[in-house]
Amino acid sequence: xxxxxxxxxxxxxxxxxxxxxxxxxxxxxxxxxxxxxxxxxxxxxxxxxxxxxxxxxxxxxxxxxxxxxxxxxxxxxxxxxxxxxxxxxxxxxxxxxxxxxxxxxxxxxxxxxxxxxxxxxxxxxxxxxxxxxxxxxxxxxxxxxxxxxxxxxxxxxxxxxxxxxxxxxxxxxxxxxxxxxxxxxxxxxxxxxxxxxxxxxxxxxxxxxxxxxxxxxxxxxxxxxxxxxxx
Numbered sequence: 001x002x003x004x005x006x007x008x009x010x011x012x013x014x015x016x017x018x019x020x021x022x023x024x025x026x027x028x029x030x031x032x033x034x035x036x037x038x039x040x041x042x043x044x045x046x047x048x049x050x051x052x053x054x055x056x057x058x059x060x061x062x063x064x065x066x067x068x069x070x071x072x073x074x075x076x077x078x079x080x081x082x083x084x085x086x087x088x089x090x091x092x093x094x095x096x097x098x099x100x101x102x103x104x105x106x107x108x109x110x111x112x113x114x115x116x117x118x119x120x121x122x123x124x125x126x127x128x129x130x131x132x133x134x135x136x137x138x139x140x141x142x143x144x145x146x147x148x149x150x151x152x153x154x155x156x157x158x159x160x161x162x163x164x165x166x167x168x169x170x171x172x173x174x175x176x177x178x179x180x181x182x183x184x185x186x187x188x189x190x191x192x193x194x195x196x197x198x199x200x201x202x203x204x205x206x207x208x209x210x211x212x213x214x215x216x217x218x219x220x221x222x223x224x225x226x227x228x229x230x231x
Contacts, residue, residue, distance in 0.1 A: 017085050017088045017089060019055055019056055019057040019059070019060065019085070020057055021057055021058045021060065021061040022057060022058060022116050022117075023208075024116075024148060024206075024208060024219075024221045025058050025061065025114065025116055025146070026061060028146050028221070028223055029043070029061065029062075029065060029146075033206075035204055035205075035206065036204050036206075036223060037202065037204055037223075038144055038146075038204070038223050043065040043066055043067050043112075044065070044066035044067070045066060045067075045068065046066075046067050046068065046111040046112055047067070047068045047070060047109060047110045047111055047112070048062055048067045048068065048069060048070065048110060048111070048112040048113065048114060049070050049071075049072065049103070049105070049109075049110045049112070049113040049114065049135075049138060049139075050062065050069060050070065050071040050072075050114050050116075051071075051072050051100065051103070051113060051114065051115045051118055051119060051135070052072070052073065052074075052100070052115060052116070052117070052118025052119065052121070053071040053072070053073060053082065053095075053116075053118075054073075054078075054116075054117075054118075055082065055085075056071070056082040056085055056086060056093075057116075058114065058116055059071070059082075059086060059091055059093060060089060060091060062114075063091045063092075067112070069091070069092070069093045069094070070093070070094045070095075070096070070105065070110070071093055071094070071095045071096070072095075072096050072097070072098040072099075072103055072104070073095065073097065073098075074097065074098075074099055075097065076097050079095040079096070079097060082095060083095055099121075099123050100115075100118070100119050100121055100122070100123070100130075100131035100134065100135070101122075101123055101126045101130040101131050101133075101134050102134065103134050103135070103137075103138050105138045106138070107137050107138065108137075108138070108139065108140040108141070108143075109138050109140075110138050110139050110140065110143060111139075111140055111143050111144070112139075112143060112144045112145075112146070113135055113138065113139055113143065113144070113145045113146070113147075114146045114147070115135070115145070115146070115147040115148070116146075116147075116148055117148050117219070119131055119132075119135065119147050119149075120149055120150055120183050120184045120185070121181060121182070121183065122167060122181075122182040122183065122184055123182075124182075127165075127167070128166070128167065128184035128195070129195070129198070131184075132195070132196065132198070132199050132200075133199060135199075136199035136200065136226050136227075139226040140226065141226055141227075141228050141229065142225055142226060142228075143225065143226045144223060144224070144225055145200060145222070145223070145224050145225070145226065146222070146223050147221075147222045148208075148219045148220065148221050148222070149184070149185075149186050149192065149219060149220040149221075149222060150183055150184075150185045150186065150218075150219060150220075151185070151186065151187075151207060151209075151218035151219055151220050152185060152186070152187040152218075153216075153218050154185075154216065154217055154218040154219065155174070155215050155216045155217060155218075156170060156173060156178070156183070157170075157183075157185060158172045159171050159172040160172070160183075163182055166184055166185055166186065166187075166191070166195075167182050167183070167184055167185075168182065168183050168185055169181070169182050170182075170183060174215065186220055189203075189205045189220075192205060192220060192222065193205075196222075196224060197227075199226065199227060200224040200225060200226055200227055201224065201225055201226075201227045202224055202225040203222065203223075203224045204222070204223040204224065205220060205221070205222050206220070206221045206222075207219065207220050207221060208221060
C-alpha cells in the first residue's frame, strides 16, 4: 500500500537511537489516578503487544517494566530498522508485519495490548469493529488494552470526508502521510463504551487536548479489559 511505503520512509529515515515515550502511556502504566484501575505490580514477565509501534518510542518504558515486547507494524522495513535500534539500546523485541485487523499471533497470547495512536486506522474493506475483534482475539480474558482514539475536532479531521458510522477519510494531513486513509473517530465516552463493549469492559476513559504550535491534537485515552467470552 502507498501508506506502507510512506510510513516506512518516514520511520527508517530517522537514524537516531534515542526514543522517548508518549506521555499518556507513561501515565497509564505508572500513574496513580482515581479514575484509573490497572495494577502496577503485575507487569514483570507479561507479554505485551505494541500495535503500530512506529519508531519504537514506548519500548524502552515497556522494557523497564519487565515486559516481554512484541510489536506489529505495516512494513518489514520498519521492523528491521526498529529491531536494530532496540538492539543498540539493549532491548529484546519480536517484531512482525501485520495490521490492526490482521495480527500474526495466536488467540489469547497477550496479557496486555498497547495501541498508541494506531488502532483506529481502518484498512480497505474493513470496519473498526474488525480491528477490535482482532485485538480482543489475541488478548487473554481479563487482559488489558491501552489505547488512544481520535476525538471529534482534532487537527487530523480538517476537511475529512465522512465515510460511514464514525469513519472518516483523511484528506488534509499536514505531515502528508495519511491522506486517503480511513480513521474511526469518537465523539463521546458513551460512544466509546457502546462500540467497545462487545469485546471489552471495565472502562477507564480520559482525554488529551493539546495545542502544539498550530497542531491541535485531541485524543481519547482508554484503558479497558477483555470480556469473558460467554458464547
